[in-house]
Amino acid sequence: MAFSADELRVLRRALAVALNPAQPRENVIQDCLRLAESVDEAVSEAGRLRAFLLADLVRYRAALPGSAGGYLELLQDALAADYDPGPEDLAALRGLQQRMPAAAALLERCQDLAEKSVRARLARRTAASATEVAAPAPPAPRARLTALPGGLSAAGDKPEPRPAAPKPSPGPAPAPRPDRPIPTPGEVFPPRRKPAPPPEERAAG
Structure with missing residues (x-):
């Protein structure tokens, strides 16, 4: 200016x-x-x-390659105005460098500028990432523990119900011992004895 x-x-x-x-x-x-x-x-x-x-x-x-002369001149003016060459410019210069020495020299300059631009963007991203990592996030609020009867700290800590113990199944009936004799009906139901006569009848006889 x-x-x-x-x-x-x-x-x-x-x-x-x-x-x-x-x-x-x-x-x-x-x-x-x-x-x-x-x-x-x-x-x-x-x-x-x-x-x-x-x-x-x-x-x-x-309009390349027919506008090669005007393109190279405009590209130089753009670089003087702080223009960052893009992939399209690099591709265009590669296509012109074989038949135009000015395009080859301009391609080398644009490649250097493009590399510096990429490094600057990576440095800014790295600095931004480091800033985000350096600022720790606020800790999440802790859940309030509520005391419950029986010494439990939360409703989710209730003891699981224990399964009832299985009842023992009745075993087989005891079998009769072979060494014990089977009682006879007379032993089970003994005969009645005749009642003794009164004392008077014994004296008269």
């Missing part, structure tokens, strides 16, 4: 006032405001020119 003689005069006066506030400031503020407006207009105009330049570069690249 180039400044005119009047703009340079305003810059010198503004710097002088900044370094020595005791100096007179007549018309310095108004001049600085006008200079700031001019700078803003120049920046906007530079942005518009850069957009037109990149649009022309795309059109000339699409």
